[in-house]
Amino acid sequence: MTPTSRPDRKYCGGVSDDEEILVRTTPSSPVGLHRVTDPAGVALPQAARVVDATPELWPDEVLIAVETLNLDAASFRQLSEKHAADGAAVRAEVLDIVATRGKMQNPVTGSGGMLIGTVAEVGPESPLGLSVGDRVATLVSLSLTPLTITDALSRWDGRSERVPAQGTAVLFGRSIAARLPDDLSPDLALMVMDVCGAPALVARVVGEYVERGVAPTVAVLGGAGKSGSLSLAAARDAGAGRCLGVVPSEREAALLRESGLADEVVIADARSPLGLSDAVAAAGGPADVTVVCVDVPGCEQPAILATAQGGTIIYFSMATSFSAAALGAEGLAADVRMLVGNGYVPGHADLALDLLRRTPAVRALFEARLAE
Amino acid sequence: MTPTSRPDRKYCGGVSDDEEILVRTTPSSPVGLHRVTDPAGVALPQAARVVDATPELWPDEVLIAVETLNLDAASFRQLSEKHAADGAAVRAEVLDIVATRGKMQNPVTGSGGMLIGTVAEVGPESPLGLSVGDRVATLVSLSLTPLTITDALSRWDGRSERVPAQGTAVLFGRSIAARLPDDLSPDLALMVMDVCGAPALVARVVGEYVERGVAPTVAVLGGAGKSGSLSLAAARDAGAGRCLGVVPSEREAALLRESGLADEVVIADARSPLGLSDAVAAAGGPADVTVVCVDVPGCEQPAILATAQGGTIIYFSMATSFSAAALGAEGLAADVRMLVGNGYVPGHADLALDLLRRTPAVRALFEARLAE
Secondary structure (H helix, E strand, O other), X not given: OXXXXXXXXXXXXXOOOOOEEEEEOOOOOOOOHHHEEEOOOOOOOOOOOEXXXXXXXXXXXXXXXXXXXXXXXXXXXHHHHHOOOOHHHHHHHHHHHXXXXXXXXXXXXXXXXXXXXXXXXXXXXXXXXXOOOOEEEEXXXXXXXXXXXXXXXXXXXXXXXXXXXXXXXXXXXXOOEEEOOOXXXXXXXXXXXXXXXXXXXXXXXXXXXXXOOOOOOEEEEOXXXXXXXXXXHHHHHOOOOOEEEEEOOHHHHXXXXXXXXXXXXXXXXXXXXXXXXXXXXXXXXXXXXXXXXXXXXXXXXXXXXXXXXXXXXXXXXXXXXXXXXXXXXXXXXXXXXXXEOOOOOOOHHHXXXXXXXXXXXXXXXXXXXXXX | OOOOOOOOEEEXXXXXXXXXXXXXXXXOOOOOHHHEEEOOOOOOOOOOOEEOOOOOEOXXXXXXXXXXXXXXXXXXXXXXXXXXXXXXXXXXXXXXXXXXXXXOOOOOOOOOEEEEEEEEEEOOOOOOOOXXXXXXXXXXXXXXXXXXXXOOOOOOOOOOOEEEEEEEEEEOOOOOEEEOOOOOOHHHHHHHHHOOHHHHHHHHHHHHHHHOOOOOOEEXXXXXXXXXXXXXXXXXXXXXXXXXXXEOOXXXXXXXXXXXXXXXXXXXXOOOHHHHHXXXXXXXXXXXEEEEOOOOOXXXXXXXXXXXXXXXXXEXXXXXXXXXXXXXXXXXXXXXXXXXXXXXXXXXXXXXXXXXXXXXXXXXXXXXXXXX
């Protein structure tokens, strides 16, 4: 390597003494403000229209060589419906979004997804504790991760959320990435990590009830899905009383019944106010804690009606409308605590991976999805 | 009164023994599904296109004789702009909406407003605790309240949100109405009731901290506004430690400083991630509880950055984006609890009116707004 002559770049020590990498010398921010180019200087990367995704690092950043993108389910669904399941058109739009915005953030849903890759470069001031060669999953959303794609997504048919990809991604000082575990396949681990915020928050909320001496009735809408099945397992593990799994079809009901994750499996349309609340009531509800893991719009008021007065609703679906939830509860005179499903809880990845390892039924559901 | 011969009506005991009223005998729903005629049976009244507003009660309903409608600000603005401030045309459209839909829900904005009236009839099974003759404000939106108008709005010039009106409105079993206090003007009481969910939820959340022996630092974004000033007063009242009021301008800062509602008044743009968090930190933050009462988009991540790890954010602004909050916290690796500002907390109207009475500074801020 030779020193650069550009004033905003310099070579400095990398992760080991005998290594030098090129880093930028303008100031950087642990939350990535320095990468925001539109609107510059005022928005955080997630809210930004455009971020600078060039793969030259600031000293506290990490560069990832991308292997796979996992698009957020709500995002993929929106793209797929918009293009009537035309895979080539979906692929073209994803490429266009990344080229235009410098990140894979669906402009309609606002959501992103996550990625798997290998650490390619570690800035000398990175606090993340990663080493070159580590195989990692990023646990911050693609909606704020500077991303380039160099293979035109030629190995992807545009028909699934899992996108084989070549390119680069950048982690900031305050990002989250988890090393992929040795005992699970990367695809399986990624699938778990993608939804690991849900079981962690469910465990915390149920734990609060248990601390007060209550074993809450928990209803999980979308209980046979990824975040749903982990949420059911987490609820049980944290000391929940009755666990209800709500699913839309007999097929999913059979899957969930077989898993034994729920005490009661209910078939109901989570968008139907009375359909849902009647079904939950018949299965031993209303719920003290309702967990919304169904990524379709219109579940806000039905979830409220299925929840006991004084109960808690955790909205994990990115299709949730803030005003529908806020005005919906008011319109129903519902005294419910409504939580925005924060995807970050300390230790969330380890908790979810551990639940999967300890709960064969969850693992079987995940592996069945992988095989689909 | 004589018994009816119609099979779906019967006379039964009213609120007192010597009174009989005519009620319907088909089943009713506490959330008003029985009044939805389009699409029948599947939508809640707020989502419905048309509701049945005929003033004959089901046993759990209450009939209100309407005095005044207060149109939602966004709704009135849309109507006024559409008709170029032609008051007669605005009036004609409001009459048409109510006649067509059976409720005053602006088809463009989706919003309604609230009303003042007098209780005219109380169904024998109504759980609302109202009596004939009570002067009340409805605290559920007009967008879901069955409404008839009988005076063609002849006393309204179509030029203000406040609409003198004659007609009837129906409250369901699970509606909310508050008796108007004798000691406050109806306009002042209505203004307080319009935002009463905010101080009630702030009081509850701060109270939870206090129960655990913590006097939390509370930051209210938009602290000089209606919901903001009441939230500051509620936080103090519930045992908060340091109270910070964040405002956008020197003018509002002067107002809030004079009120003494905050220990520290901070001027910052609530949409600026670093601007806000730096300002809050300089004033003694980060906050344990951050309350967002600023009705502009883009405050989600700034609020997260201004909040301590393990802290709580209550979003009251209808401009809040669910995905910006959820993904924003994840993207910042922020372990914060985020609450959707539910407009209903039991006792919210009384709590807010009581705060106004006991806090001259809050009352002065509200009265200054009334005089504007």
